[in-house]
Amino acid sequence: AQSVTQPDIHITVSEGASLELRCNYSYGATPYLFWYVQSPGQGLQLLLKYFSGDTLVQGIKGFEAEFKRSQSSFNLRKPSVHWSDAAEYFCAVGAKGDDKIIFGKGTRLHILP
Amino acid sequence: DGGITQSPKYLFRKEGQNVTLSCEQNLNHDAMYWYRQDPGQGLRLIYYSQIVNDFQKGDIAEGYSVSREKKESFPLTVTSAQKNPTAFYLCASSVYRGWGGANVLTFGAGSRLTVL
Numbered sequence: 001a002q003s004v005t006q007p008d009i010h011i012t013v014s015e016g017a018s019l020e021l022r023c024n025y026s027y028g029a030t031p032y033l034f035w036y037v038q039s040p041g042q043g044l045q046l047l048l049k050y051f052s053g054d055t056l057v058q059g060i061k062g063f064e065a066e067f068k069r070s071q072s073s074f075n076l077r078k079p080s081v082h083w084s085d086a087a088e089y090f091c092a093v094g095a096k097g098d099d100k101i102i103f104g105k106g107t108r109l110h111i112l113p
Numbered sequence: 114d115g116g117i118t119q120s121p122k123y124l125f126r127k128e129g130q131n132v133t134l135s136c137e138q139n140l141n142h143d144a145m146y147w148y149r150q151d152p153g154q155g156l157r158l159i160y161y162s163q164i165v166n167d168f169q170k171g172d173i174a175e176g177y178s179v180s181r182e183k184k185e186s187f188p189l190t191v192t193s194a195q196k197n198p199t200a201f202y203l204c205a206s207s208v209y210r211g212w213g214g215a216n217v218l219t220f221g222a223g224s225r226l227t228v229l
Contacts, residue, residue, distance in 0.1 A: 043220035
């Protein structure tokens with residue numbers, strides 16, 4: 001069965017520092033991978049997605065993610081975080097022909113001034 | 114602007130009562146989904162629907178029911194059979210790609226249900 005693991009429940013970084021949020025997936029077929037962000041009490045917003053092609057994908061708000069098939073990972077990165085990036089981040093996996101999108105449990109990002 | 118509207122945003126219920134959460138979209142999307150979110154649990158799929166008058170159970174469908182009479186609407190009823198209904202409920206929609214690709218979800222703002 002497909003699954004998504006986000007090993008870090010909370011991460012704290014200083015404003016201006018770089019960020020990497022980890023995501024590992026388990027899926028037999030070629031996965032489609034997503035990162036979503038959620039502000040408190042709100043819905044989720046798509047940051048970026050990977051379907052095929054270039055394994056480094058660019059998203060909104062200066063985020064990027066790299067698909068590494070050999071490591072079954074899709075880590076999210078940002079070179080310099082802003083206080084407004086404080087939120088919860090979800091990695092998700094889907095597949096061609098599969099109706100379900102499976103989400104990880106999320107990583108809450110805290111920003112120190 | 115196109116989007117997904119969930120209502121109400123906050124809902125309180127007494128034990129033993131059924132409640133219905135509304136989800137309406139004007140994106141002309143084929144597929145609609147209901148997820149439940151609990152702290153530290155991520156999003157868990159309750160029900161989803163690819164087309165009108167058809168829907169499938171997700172991973173945690175027990176105690177919930179849905180209908181899909183119109184393309185734009187996918188209401189969720191939380192029944193008294195749901196043992197622990199207090200949660201944040203998220204509705205989503207997507208263009209249904211079937212075998213052509215994965216579905217990119219657009220989410221509503223959510224409804225928070227509290228059982229008193």
